[in-house]
Amino acid sequence: MIQMYHAEKRYEGNVYALRDISLTIERGEFVFLTGSSGAGKTTLLRMLFGADKPSTGQIIVAGRNITKMTASSVPELRRQIGVIFQDFKLLPDRSVVDNVAITLEIAGVSRREIRARAWNMLRRLGLGHRLDHRPKALSGGEQQRVAIARALVNDPPLLLADEPTGNLDPDLALDIMDIIADAHARGTTVIVATHDPSLLDRYPHRRLVLDQGRLVTDRAPETYPTAIGRAALPLP
Amino acid sequence: MIEIEVIRRILTSVRSALRGIRSAPLVFVISVTTLSAGLLLLGTYLLIVQNMRGVLENFGQDLKLVAFLDEGATDVDAMKHTLSELSGVQAVLYVSNDTALVRLREDLGRDADVLDGLDRNPLPSSFELSLGPELREEGSLRVFAKQVEGMPGINETRYGEDWVQSYGRILRAMEWLGLGLGVFLMLILGTVIAGTVRLAVYSRNDEIAIQRLVGAGGVFVRLPFYIEGAIQGGVAAAVAISLLYALFGLGLPVLGDILVFLLGKPVPDFFGRQEMLALVLVGISLGVGGAMLSLLRLEERT
Ligand SMILES: Nc1ncnc2c1ncn2[C@@H]1O[C@H](COP(=O)(O)OP(=O)(O)OP(=O)(O)O)[C@@H](O)[C@H]1O
Ligand SMILES: [Mg+2]
Numbered sequence: 001m002i003q004m005y006h007a008e009k010r011y012e013g014n015v016y017a018l019r020d021i022s023l024t025i026e027r028g029e030f031v032f033l034t035g036s037s038g039a040g041k042t043t044l045l046r047m048l049f050g051a052d053k054p055s056t057g058q059i060i061v062a063g064r065n066i067t068k069m070t071a072s073s074v075p076e077l078r079r080q081i082g083v084i085f086q087d088f089k090l091l092p093d094r095s096v097v098d099n100v101a102i103t104l105e106i107a108g109v110s111r112r113e114i115r116a117r118a119w120n121m122l123r124r125l126g127l128g129h130r131l132d133h134r135p136k137a138l139s140g141g142e143q144q145r146v147a148i149a150r151a152l153v154n155d156p157p158l159l160l161a162d163e164p165t166g167n168l169d170p171d172l173a174l175d176i177m178d179i180i181a182d183a184h185a186r187g188t189t190v191i192v193a194t195h196d197p198s199l200l201d202r203y204p205h206r207r208l209v210l211d212q213g214r215l216v217t218d219r220a221p222e223t224y225p226t227a228i229g230r231a232a233l234p235l236p
Numbered sequence: 237m238i239e240i241e242v243i244r245r246i247l248t249s250v251r252s253a254l255r256g257i258r259s260a261p262l263v264f265v266i267s268v269t270t271l272s273a274g275l276l277l278l279g280t281y282l283l284i285v286q287n288m289r290g291v292l293e294n295f296g297q298d299l300k301l302v303a304f305l306d307e308g309a310t311d312v313d314a315m316k317h318t319l320s321e322l323s324g325v326q327a328v329l330y331v332s333n334d335t336a337l338v339r340l341r342e343d344l345g346r347d348a349d350v351l352d353g354l355d356r357n358p359l360p361s362s363f364e365l366s367l368g369p370e371l372r373e374e375g376s377l378r379v380f381a382k383q384v385e386g387m388p389g390i391n392e393t394r395y396g397e398d399w400v401q402s403y404g405r406i407l408r409a410m411e412w413l414g415l416g417l418g419v420f421l422m423l424i425l426g427t428v429i430a431g432t433v434r435l436a437v438y439s440r441n442d443e444i445a446i447q448r449l450v451g452a453g454g455v456f457v458r459l460p461f462y463i464e465g466a467i468q469g470g471v472a473a474a475v476a477i478s479l480l481y482a483l484f485g486l487g488l489p490v491l492g493d494i495l496v497f498l499l500g501k502p503v504p505d506f507f508g509r510q511e512m513l514a515l516v517l518v519g520i521s522l523g524v525g526g527a528m529l530s531l532l533r534l535e536e537r538t
């Protein structure tokens with residue numbers, strides 16, 4: 001699903017947000033991306049959905065080379081990817097169901113089908129009774145579920161989540177993680193960026209650890225949880 | 237089923253444009269007001285020019301060139317034949333000096349007795365030439381008149397040249413001025429629309445970002461703004477035409493005498509269906525053009 005070959009991201013003034021990242025993520029994997037603040041997690045995710053290009057190196061996502069991609073082929077890539085953020089990014093002047101509908105409108109789905117599918121998705125996430133509310137009337141956890149519904153309503157093969165639980169109370173955070181895990185169980189490839197240790201400890205998934213832009217640890221799920229504190233797999 | 241998807245996206249864009257208008261109605265009203273004021277100005281001007289041109293054409297339809305004969309000229313039939321063979325001449329009428337005198341008497345009416353003292357007819361005989369459209373233009377008419385004057389037996393020609401010339405010159409000046417005014421207005425109005433659309437883009441930045449995030453291509457993002465511009469332009473043109481029509485109706489009685497003087501007829505024409513359609517199209521293209529202008533630098537990425 002994802003390949004990175006010596007990918008780097010350098011900003012002006014020789015600030016490296018990412019340095020020499022090489023990795024492969026297979027279809028159907030669930031991967032945590034972690035590391036302290038400023039380590040480069042957001043930068044890496046942004047490149048995966050084509051919001052940024054690497055300065056050097058190659059990145060392949062769902063068969064498309066991000067490095068060489070033109071601006072006009074970004075939309076097509078994005079339709080394969082659901083993205084969620086810490087701050088939800090919902091439109092305040094649209095109802096819950098209309099927020100979810102945006103994804104389908106862009107895909108050219110008929111109005112009736114849009115409503116039905118958005119509805120279904122929201123019901124699955126426990127928001128069936130909130131369809132016509134504005135996002136502001138919802139709790140943080142509910143808002144994030146709306147954002148997840150928007151990301152998943154078109155069944156994208158890849159879900160990227162940047163600190164999806166960063167703004168939520170711990171029990172709501174687990175709620176959200178369960179929903180993401182459910183999407184994973186249905187076959188979606190998932191990458192979650194987080195520096196919340198309680199999440200990392202709870203789910204035995206592969207972990208990519210960034211430190212100042214470098215990939216310092218790539219720990220496979222088999223080695224977890226016995227390998228805490230020890231780097232189980234040496235980097236290639 | 238590509239077509240259906242395209243139609244759906246257009247419909248979605250229309251809804252999005254309408255939502256944009258509804259969410260900032262004041263901006264819309266201000267923009268439409270400015271636009272229709274500009275289009276009203278332009279429309280008024282076009283209406284005047286159109287009517288002036290109409291006058292010239294009307295005049296042209298009974299535009300006659302009178303060629304006076306030398307006193308001794310005799311071979312009238314041959315001359316008439318030659319004249320009628322000239323290109324652009326539709327008909328040639330011979331007016332003998334006797335007929336001319338009769339006409340003059342009729343014109344003078346009660347004062348005709350001033351002619352009684354004459355011992356001989358002082359009027360020359362003449363040909364009256366009806367001219368086709370190719371000779372109604374001032375330049376070609378002048379050349380033609382010279383040509384006729386050069387013919388043996390012709391003494392002099394007349395065709396109301398002063399009037400045609402100055403009226404034509406005024407009309408031409410008006411047309412140029414109108415063109416300048418038009419271009420100037422287009423620029424201003426285009427800028428107005430561009431400004432409104434830019435406001436709309438700013439106010440919908442979040443929406444655009446999210447559309448992009450879930451995979452909206454450039455067209456999908458831009459289309460609502462083009463549509464919004466088109467709606468503004470179309471509505472403004474409709475308002476301008478209605479206002480112009482109302483003013484036209486109100487103004488006619490007041491301006492009646494002046495119009496008779498200027499146009500030679502009491503009732504000027506309003507725009508036909510085609511001209512109105514053209515004005516609406518101008519409004520719409522202004523709207524779309526302005527929107528394009530303001531979206532020129534819209535970021536494609538992120
Ligand atoms: N547009 C930019 N221009 C310059 N430097 C940038 C830019 N974006 C990010 N950076 C730098 O790149 C580094 C990585 O940033 P990034 O946002 O990816 O970190 P992060 O791991 O997501 O951090 P956090 O956990 O705080 O979200 C930081 O040092 C940041 O200052
Ligand atoms: Mg971040």
